[in-house]
Amino acid sequence: MYPIIVLIIATVIYVAAYIFYGRKLLEQRVVKADPRRLTPAVEKFDGVDYVPANKYVLYGHHFASIAGSGPIVGPALAMAYGWIMPLVWVLFGNVFIGAVHDYLAIMASVRHGGLTLMSISENIMGRKARYIAVIYVWMALVLVLAAFFSVAASVFVGTPQAGFITLLYMPIALLFGMLVYRVGMNLKLATVLSLVFVVIAFIASFYIPYYLTYEAWVIVLAGYSFIAAALPVWYLLQPRDYLNAYLLWAFVALAFIGALLVAGIPFTGPSYTDFAQPLSILGAMGDLGKLRIAYFWPVVPLIIACGALSGFHSLVGSGTTSKQLANELDATLVGYGGMLTEGAVSSLAVITPIAFAWDFTQLGAMLNYPVADMLAKVGIKVPTIIGLAAADRFTVGYGLLQATAWSRIFGTGVFESAFIGFRVFAATALTAFIVTTLDTANRLARFAWQELFQWIKVSPGAKKVLTNRWVASFISMFLGFILAYPQIYVPELGRVVPAYSVIWPAFSGTNQLLAALMLMTASLWVYAVLKVRGGVSLLTMVPALFLWVTVTLALFIWIFYVMPSLPMLYIAIAGTFIVVAQALNILLLVFFIQGIRKAK
Numbered sequence: 001m002y003p004i005i006v007l008i009i010a011t012v013i014y015v016a017a018y019i020f021y022g023r024k025l026l027e028q029r030v031v032k033a034d035p036r037r038l039t040p041a042v043e044k045f046d047g048v049d050y051v052p053a054n055k056y057v058l059y060g061h062h063f064a065s066i067a068g069s070g071p072i073v074g075p076a077l078a079m080a081y082g083w084i085m086p087l088v089w090v091l092f093g094n095v096f097i098g099a100v101h102d103y104l105a106i107m108a109s110v111r112h113g114g115l116t117l118m119s120i121s122e123n124i125m126g127r128k129a130r131y132i133a134v135i136y137v138w139m140a141l142v143l144v145l146a147a148f149f150s151v152a153a154s155v156f157v158g159t160p161q162a163g164f165i166t167l168l169y170m171p172i173a174l175l176f177g178m179l180v181y182r183v184g185m186n187l188k189l190a191t192v193l194s195l196v197f198v199v200i201a202f203i204a205s206f207y208i209p210y211y212l213t214y215e216a217w218v219i220v221l222a223g224y225s226f227i228a229a230a231l232p233v234w235y236l237l238q239p240r241d242y243l244n245a246y247l248l249w250a251f252v253a254l255a256f257i258g259a260l261l262v263a264g265i266p267f268t269g270p271s272y273t274d275f276a277q278p279l280s281i282l283g284a285m286g287d288l289g290k291l292r293i294a295y296f297w298p299v300v301p302l303i304i305a306c307g308a309l310s311g312f313h314s315l316v317g318s319g320t321t322s323k324q325l326a327n328e329l330d331a332t333l334v335g336y337g338g339m340l341t342e343g344a345v346s347s348l349a350v351i352t353p354i355a356f357a358w359d360f361t362q363l364g365a366m367l368n369y370p371v372a373d374m375l376a377k378v379g380i381k382v383p384t385i386i387g388l389a390a391a392d393r394f395t396v397g398y399g400l401l402q403a404t405a406w407s408r409i410f411g412t413g414v415f416e417s418a419f420i421g422f423r424v425f426a427a428t429a430l431t432a433f434i435v436t437t438l439d440t441a442n443r444l445a446r447f448a449w450q451e452l453f454q455w456i457k458v459s460p461g462a463k464k465v466l467t468n469r470w471v472a473s474f475i476s477m478f479l480g481f482i483l484a485y486p487q488i489y490v491p492e493l494g495r496v497v498p499a500y501s502v503i504w505p506a507f508s509g510t511n512q513l514l515a516a517l518m519l520m521t522a523s524l525w526v527y528a529v530l531k532v533r534g535g536v537s538l539l540t541m542v543p544a545l546f547l548w549v550t551v552t553l554a555l556f557i558w559i560f561y562v563m564p565s566l567p568m569l570y571i572a573i574a575g576t577f578i579v580v581a582q583a584l585n586i587l588l589l590v591f592f593i594q595g596i597r598k599a600k
Helices: 003-031 055-066 070-081 084-111 117-125 127-158 160-183 187-205 214-228 237-261 286-290 296-303 312-319 330-356 360-367 371-377 390-410 412-452 460-466 469-484 500-528 535-565 568-599
Strands: 488-490 495-497
Touching: 003 084, 003 237, 003 330, 003 535, 055 237, 055 312, 055 330, 055 412, 070 084, 070 296, 070 330, 070 390, 070 412, 070 500, 084 117, 084 296, 084 312, 084 330, 084 500, 084 535, 117 127, 117 312, 117 412, 117 500, 117 568, 127 160, 127 214, 127 312, 127 390, 127 412, 127 469, 127 500, 127 568, 160 187, 160 237, 160 412, 187 237, 187 412, 214 412, 214 469, 237 330, 237 390, 237 412, 286 535, 296 500, 296 535, 312 412, 312 500, 330 390, 360 371, 360 390, 371 412, 390 412, 412 469, 460 469, 469 500, 469 568, 488 500, 500 535, 500 568, 535 568
Parallel strands: none
Antiparallel strands: 488 495
C-alpha cells in the first residue's frame, strides 16, 4: 500500500460524508437547523461562558478542544495490530458514529438553552438518568486530566523544544484576546501578528529548549489547567484555541503534502499482524500482561480513545461550544466538520506516517540513505517504530515521512535536519492538542461537579464553598494530578514508564462508553423530541447500541484481567471509577429502553 492511496480514499470519504451525511441528512432532515432561531450564546450572553463567536474561530476552538492526545496516542498504540484495522475503525467510526455524536450533542444543547447532555437526559429519561450521567461524566473527566497530564509531561521531557513553545504560546494567546476583544483590532490583522510570534517562538525553541523533569512538568500542567479553567472563555480559551487551530491545520496539511511527495514509496509496515495482542497493550503487568487475549474487537475502544469517536466531545459540544454558537447553521462546520478533521489527524497524520516509516532499515534501503544510523545518532536505537512508546511512534513516524518527502525535492543532505525539525513540529502539535484539552476538560469537570450539588444535600455554607469555581476546578485537577504524578517501575522492562501507560485504557474505556451513552441520549432526543422515526432514527440508534456492547465487553476484560495487575493507587482510583461506571452504564441502558417505550 502507498500513502497516496490512503490519502485519496480518506479524502473522498470525508468530503462525501460532510456533504451528504452532515448537511443533507443531519442538518436538513433530522435537526432542521434554522438560522433565524436565536442561539443560547445570543439570548444568554454573559461575557464569561455565553459568548457568540465567529464560526471559524469557534471551529478552531472546538477542533482544538476535542483533539487532545487521543487521536494521536491511541492509533499509535493500535498499530501493534497492523495498520489496516485501526484505519478502518477510524474512517468508518468517524463518519457514522463520532461526527454524528458530536453534531447532535451541540444541537441538542442549543435547542435546550445551552444545557449539557447530562441535563437534557433528565428531560427524556428522567431525573435519575441525569444524576447517573453527571457522576459518570465527572469521573471520566478526572481520567482525561490524568492521562493528558502524563502524556504531555512525557513529550516535554523527550522534546524540550515543545515545552518552550507551549510556555510562550500562552502570552501570545492572551495578547490576541486583548487585541481582538478589548482593543478591537481587525481579526485578520491580529491573527497574522500572533502567528508571526508563534513562528518566532518555534525557531527560538531550538536555541532555548526548556528542561524540566517529568514530575515538574506534571505540576506545571496541573497548575495551568486549574487557573485556565476558571478564567472567562474570551480571555484565554477562545484565542488560544483559535491560534492552535492554525498550527493544527498546518500539521494536517503537511501530512497531505508529505503523502503526495512520497508517491511511489510503499509502507514498510505490515497491514495486519495478529487479531490478538498481549494484555500489556492495555497496561496489564506481570503474568497477566503476557496473556494474548487483547482481541482487536472488542478492546479497540480501550486503545483508540479518539479519532473515530469520543464521549469527551459531547461534553465540549454541549458544555462550551453550544454556548458560543452564533447561528444554528454553524454547527455543521463546527461539530460534524470538526470531528472529520480529527479523523484526518488520526488517519493521515498518525496511522499513515507510522505505517510508512515502520521498518527503519527497509526504509533506508528504499531511499538509499542510512535511516537507522541517522536515528541512532539522535538516540533511537530500535529496529522498527513499534519498539518506541506511543507518542514517540507518532513524532518519529511524522518526522521520517516529512524528511523523506522534502529530501526528494532538496536532496538527502536535508534529511537529518528535516527529520529533527518535523519531529519537534509534531511534538508541538501533539502538546497543543493536549494543553487545549486540559483547560476545557477541567472547565467541564467544574460544571459537572457544580451540577452534583443541585441534588446532593449539604448545608448552604458548605454548598457555596464546594461549588465555588476555584474549589470545583481544584478538586478535579488534584485527583488527576495524583494519578499522573508517579512514574511506574515495570520489572519486565527493567525501567520506569509514565503513568499514562496504565491510565490510558481506563481513560479510553470511560471515554468511549461515555460516547455510547451520550449518543443514546442524543438518539432518544431525535426520536422522542424531534419526532424523527423510521430508518433515519436507526442511523443513530444502531451505532449507539453497537458501541455500547463493544465498550461494555471491553471494560469487563479490563476489570477482570488488567485491573488486578496494577499498582494499588490505580486500583483504588481508576479501578473504582471503572467498576462504578459499569454499574451506572447498565442503569442508563435500562433508562434508555424505558425512554424509547415512553416515546412510542
